[in-house]
Amino acid sequence: MLGESGTGKELFARTLHDESPRHGRPFLAINCSAIPETLLESQLFGHRRGTFTDAREDRRGLFQEADGGSLFLDEIGDMPLALQSKLLRVLQEREVHPLGAPGPVPIDVRPIAATHRDLEAFVAEGRFRQDLYYRLNVITVRIPPLRERIEDLVPLVAYFLEHHGRRLGRTACSLAPESIQALMRHAWPGNVRELENAIERALVLGRDDVLWLEDLPESLRPDRRRGLPSGGPRPLADVEREHILRTLRSARGNKAAAARLLGFDRKTLYRKLKTYGLSLP
Numbered sequence: 400m401l402g403e404s405g406t407g408k409e410l411f412a413r414t415l416h417d418e419s420p421r422h423g424r425p426f427l428a429i430n431c432s433a434i435p436e437t438l439l440e441s442q443l444f445g446h447r448r449g450t451f452t453d454a455r456e457d458r459r460g461l462f463q464e465a466d467g468g469s470l471f472l473d474e475i476g477d478m479p480l481a482l483q484s485k486l487l488r489v490l491q492e493r494e495v496h497p498l499g500a501p502g503p504v505p506i507d508v509r510p511i512a513a514t515h516r517d518l519e520a521f522v523a524e525g526r527f528r529q530d531l532y533y534r535l536n537v538i539t540v541r542i543p544p545l546r547e548r549i550e551d552l553v554p555l556v557a558y559f560l561e562h563h564g565r566r567l568g569r570t571a572c573s574l575a576p577e578s579i580q581a582l583m584r585h586a587w588p589g590n591v592r593e594l595e596n597a598i599e600r601a602l603v604l605g606r607d608d609v610l611w612l613e614d615l616p617e618s619l620r621p622d623r624r625r626g627l628p629s630g631g632p633r634p635l636a637d638v639e640r641e642h643i644l645r646t647l648r649s650a651r652g653n654k655a656a657a658a659r660l661l662g663f664d665r666k667t668l669y670r671k672l673k674t675y676g677l678s679l680p
Contacts, residue, residue, distance in 0.1 A: 410591070415469075427468070469510075472510060473514075474515070567603065573610070578614070581612055582594070
């Protein structure tokens with residue numbers, strides 16, 4: 400699974416698990432870049448008491464805990480090379496050998512790996528095992544950044560309102576139209592994670608059941624984003640030109656994606672690019 404940081408790869412993996420025949424079994428997740436190598440090996444494969452200084456009791460690894468279910472390996476591209484070879488053996492043999500154990504233990508786990516790295520480049524540089532790459536690359540799913548699928552914003556907002564609203568005791572909240580417009584205009588460099596944080600913040604700070612513009616982070620408020628000068632309002636053409644250019648940059652020059660974000664058809668976008676003298680490779 401490929402995608403920028405914060406695009407919702409774990410949420411996608413969890414949905415994949417929930418809609419599969421394994422839905423009644425565990426779904427576990429681990430971030431391979433957030434744990435030191437020595438601890439990561441123990442977390443994944445388990446250990447026996449006395450194997451190392453702090454091993455005061457036997458511990459089942461995540462592969463054993465997820466038996467029958469799914470294990471989400473986030474940021475697999477940051478896994479140390481020494482562990483990559485051990486992971487490859489687990490995937491090939493369908494068995495795990497806990498540290499200090501006399502023998503392997505059979506497992507039945509569906510691995511789901513995700514990264515924001517270019518694994519093909521890592522393979523060429525010797526930073527990722529080629530055999531593990533081919534073992535994992537059975538089906539590749541690319542999760543686009545939020546700016547390229549702005550049509551997903553409203554259902555995501557509804558999900559986060561319900562999810563965090565239930566936890567915070569704010570289940571009846573909704574967004575004011577101006578708040579929705581601000582969300583639709585934003586380029587979302589932090590992707591779905593940034594959106595979730597914005598909704599959670601609004602639920603915490605909002606004083607009534609309607610979440611207003613002032614309840615959102617300052618970075619989403621139109622007057623700050625436009626950077627209006629103190630000397631007076633700017634010409635509308637200047638504002639539109641700047642907004643189109645910013646949207647093109649956030650879409651990395653993808654004119655089709657930029658047109659969707661701006662609410663234009665492609666012909667209109669090309670006409671405005673010509674009018675404002677904008678040209679991107």
